[in-house]
Amino acid sequence: MIDLSKLREMRQMYDEGANLIEYLKNQGYDKDTLSEAIMISYDIQSGSYTRSDEQKPEVRENYTDALAKVLNQLDGFSSIMEAGVGEATTLSRLLPKLQQQNYTAYGFDISWSRIKYAQANCIKRLLQQVKLFTGDLFSIPIQSSAVDIVYTLHSLESNGGREKEALQELYRVASSYLVLLEPMYEWASEEGKARMDKFGYIKNLYDIIKELNYNVVEYRLLEYSVNPLNPTGLIIIKKEKSTEQDLESPLACPITKYSLSKEKDCYYSKEGLLAYPIIDSIPCLLPQNAVVATHFMDS
Ligand SMILES: C[S@@+](CC[C@H](N)C(=O)[O-])C[C@H]1O[C@@H](n2cnc3c(N)ncnc32)[C@H](O)[C@@H]1O
Known part of the structure; x- marks a missing residue:
């Protein structure tokens, strides 16, 4: 530790x-x-992405133009989520570019301070309805097959060695599509590969996805990449939609995966008997945030 x-x-x-x-x-x-x-x-x-977005808005504009083009060609959806949303500099520029109307947007990140910036960026862009919380992509606080489109943009990047676990967990929560915009080690130059090795970046996502037998419908380099040493690839995985779920909220306890509901001043799982705090209006849903509260509902 x-x-x-x-x-x-x-x-x-x-x-x-x-x-x-x-x-x-x-x-x-x-x-x-x-x-x-x-x-x-x-x-x-935290704060560095917001500052660089203010100084060079064209970077996120280019990424979100490319991503919106991809998402606007997929089937209609009623929910979308960015895993590893950071300061929502991507999410908040992407949502206004989507043709789909009437959907719920979610975003989570392992860092609380990044979510604090994400909230401010969403409010600044009049996207108050976006639901943001902390969460770990290896134990996502979302029920299985509960969000239509789940996407990442360089969020898996630093988790080298844990590619398979990350993919399985992202696939678990998606109901229709998993869209990955992540560094493509196999397409990087020798210099790029050396840099990725040095920083412990993920590798060989495509091969691991094929081993997992997921249905890849698109695999290519994205037309835009901010750093030539770290080329962004696009992988779209399609999942057969399971029977329509009528969930009031997709949130789940990251440990038990039982549903979470807002009770009093926190999130609580009535079946799992664990409570999760809300700090400065940010639900804190990392497994290590769980509070054992077996009598929480006693009057
Ligand atoms: C390179 S940044 C990209 C942020 C965002 N996707 C964007 O486009 O601006 C990577 C983000 O992934 C988050 N991240 C990395 N590992 C994570 C994990 N295990 N669970 C949740 N978030 C994670 C980091 O905290 C960071 O905010």
Whole structure:
């Protein structure tokens, strides 16, 4: 476990120009500390995507033009979610470009501070209805087959070595399509590959998807990529839609996957008996946020 009493020092290191994820990964880690390292380093960098989006709006405009073109060709949908939504600089520019009307949009990220920025960006773009929460893509707080379109944009990127687990969990929650815009190691230059190896980026997504026997309907390089050393590929996976579910909310306890409902001042799973806090109006739905509350509903 990473020593959380060192957060202030880590923040200072970041302010002085250190690469935090590299620093944290060099401390030695297993898959749990990898997630923690990613969460801390992204959390400390919060605000940076919003600032760079303000300075160079064309980057997200180009990405969302390309993504909207893809999504507007898919079947109609009633819900869409960005996994690893960051500061919603992508989601908030994408939604106004979608032709579909009357849908619910969701976004989650492992970092609370990023979601705080995401909320502000959605409000700034008059998208108050977007439902944002913290969540880990390895235990997504969403019921199975509960969101029509699930997409990612460089969110799996830093989770090298955990590709299969990530794909299985994203596939579990999608009901119609899983759209991945992620770095394509196999199509990168030698220099790009070396960089991806150094940062522990994901590899060989397509081969792993084929091993999983998922139905890939599109696989190509995206027409736009911000960094030639980190080319963005597009993979669209189609899932046979299971019988229509009439869910009031797709939210689920990330541990038990039982449904979650808002009760009093938190989210609670009546079947799983676990409660999750809401901090500054952000539902905190990481597994480690669970509070054992077996008598929560007692009057
Ligand atoms: C490169 S950023 C991209 C953010 C966003 N998709 C965008 O287009 O602006 C990667 C994001 O994925 C999130 N992330 C990485 N691993 C995650 C995980 N295990 N669960 C949830 N979010 C994760 C990070 O916190 C970060 O915000």
